[in-house]
Amino acid sequence: MRNLCEKFANALVESKQCDPRDKEIVVFGLASAIEIIGNIITTLIIGFCLKMTLESILFLFSFSFIRTYTGGYHAEKASTCYIMSSSIIVLALLTCKIMPEAYFISTSIILLIVAIPTILCLAPVAAKHKPLDYEEVSYFRKKSLITLFIELLIIVIFMIIGFKAGIFLVSLSLFLVSVLMIMEELSK
Numbered sequence: 001m002r003n004l005c006e007k008f009a010n011a012l013v014e015s016k017q018c019d020p021r022d023k024e025i026v027v028f029g030l031a032s033a034i035e036i037i038g039n040i041i042t043t044l045i046i047g048f049c050l051k052m053t054l055e056s057i058l059f060l061f062s063f064s065f066i067r068t069y070t071g072g073y074h075a076e077k078a079s080t081c082y083i084m085s086s087s088i089i090v091l092a093l094l095t096c097k098i099m100p101e102a103y104f105i106s107t108s109i110i111l112l113i114v115a116i117p118t119i120l121c122l123a124p125v126a127a128k129h130k131p132l133d134y135e136e137v138s139y140f141r142k143k144s145l146i147t148l149f150i151e152l153l154i155i156v157i158f159m160i161i162g163f164k165a166g167i168f169l170v171s172l173s174l175f176l177v178s179v180l181m182i183m184e185e186l187s188k
Contacts, residue, residue, distance in 0.1 A: 005030040035078060039064075042086050052093050058166055059092050062151060063173035069143040071125040071132075072180035073187070092172050096165055104164040108155070108171035115171070118178035119148050125181045128188065148174070 009026040012018035018026055040060070047056025075081040099107065123144035126132040132140065151170055158166040 002027065002031060005034070031078075035082070038082065039085055042082075043089055046086065046089050046093065050090075050093050050097060052097060055096060055165060055169055056089065056093055059089060059169045059173055062154070062170045063088070063092075063176065066119070066144065066147045066151060066174065067177050067180070069140045069147055070119060070123040070177050070181055071127060071140065071184065072177065073183040074127040074129070076129070088176060092169065092176070095172070096168055099168070101164055104168040108167050111171040111175035112155075115174035115178040116148070116152075118181060119144060119174065122178075122181045122185060123148075125184045127184060 005027045006023075008030060009018065009023045012026060013020050013023055043056050043060045044053065047053040050056070075084055124132060124137060124140035126137075151174060155167050155170050158164075158170070
């Protein structure tokens with residue numbers, strides 16, 4: 001994928017549509033965009049196959065929204081990241097589909113009892129291959145806490161409207177993010 005992005009960036013440089021000094025930024029941006037689009041399409045396909053399209057979108061949004069700021073474990077290869085991300089989505093949706101609705105609230109409370117303190121105490125967690133400087137830590141910590149608050153507010157809204165599967169999926173996403181944070185901390 002990187003080779004394809006580099007070829008495209010080289011073509012942009014040759015056609016004078018891109019400054020040669022910006023080539024690496026273009027390659028990184030293209031690779032990131034392809035990865036994001038691939039994850040969204042995969043999530044939609046998984047959701048469609050499980051007849052859980054809304055739930056798949058909710059889980060991906062909730063998970064990705066806070067994961068962007070909290071950090072935690074990151075796979076070194078894009079292919080490993082893709083497989084892990086897809087597996088997490090499948091497991092989350094299957095758990096939601098198989099678990100009796102009567103357990104959604106109690107399970108969500110348990111997940112949040114682990115997730116909230118972990119995110120509050122650890123966020124952000126820098127990956128081994130990408131350390132954070134003081135300004136980045138401050139910025140990502142603030143964004144992590146704001147995002148956590150927003151997701152907890154969404155859970156409250158789902159409680160009010162009675163969307164138990166939504167409560168469970170947002171809680172599960174927060175829990176999984178906290179697990180990835182702990183994994184990265186333990187690997188240091």
